[in-house]
Amino acid sequence: MLTFREATNADVSALVALIESAYRGEASRVGWTTEADLLAGQRTDPDGVAAIIGAPKTVLLAVERDGELVACCQLADEDGTGYFGLFAVTPGGQGAGIGRATLAEAERVIRDDWGLAELHMKVLTARADLIAWYVRRGYRRTGQRSPFHYGDERFGLPLRDDLEFETLIKTLR
Template sequence: MDTAPPRDFAPLTYRDAVEADVPALVPLIESAYRGDTSRTGWTTEADILDGQRTDPESVRAVITTPGSRLLIAERDGEVIACCQLEHRGDAAYFGMFAVRPGLQGAGLGRQIIAEAERSARELWGVQEMHMTVISVRDELIAWYERRGYRRTGKLSPFPYGDERFGIPQRDDLAFELLVKDLPLS
């Protein structure tokens, strides 16, 4: 879905989330992944997972944990996307990536992930970005591969039975580690 030409919009601005952002961030993240609203975008997990994607406590933890940040993308002062960055030694972890479903497919994801990589490299001096993606999400994995991420084949089990991560609709879910080198400029 990243073939759509860029639309003429106001530029994005970035900032770190604060606890007061939690009430806006939880529905943004939910809308990008779960339920009927998520189906208007292409990142939906609605066919493989029911239930919640996150909750206020989880979002607050990303914001307040040392070595972790939740980067917000805004347009005209409105929160339209976010992503988690966590410092893990020589690497940063990228997760909780959400773009408002109605704005997906317009190149925002490319811009935001590029800013996240730049920011992690500048802030922590990391040389790699890591992320985990549900292994059956072929279209999403292909999108990340076009951004320079590579599949490692390293799988970790999906937390079946822990509804904080959703209610699986199939029994073959696992997380695959994707990695991208972040050379220092």
């Protein structure tokens, strides 16, 4: 059984380890959300995670099974619109419904607890498999593109020069 709670500063180290394992390096290849072929370097760092935990109108949701951290996601109220990001599931747990359950809980919080009607996210366009996963869950592609953070090593070291994000949106009401 999964439990959901708001992350605290005491969770920062475990959250960084989870996020890195899901997206970077060889360990991430166990799961299907790896970005190891797109980006090297870090996905996040303790300062970045702590900043999210302390940000106004933002929650970093920690997901546990039997007391073990297995997933997380960031939820934010951005001027009356929900934002979903920093989504990670432990590589060994991917494909087992943890991500689907986490996304459903995020949507519930945004809709029921925060009273917001839409949830937005940005996904690397090179991640066609991930975009398709979100589309199957009711998100629509907007065609709205934004550049990758080239030159800012806090977000990784690009292995390609064509990285960009697309905004996906889901109406929750």
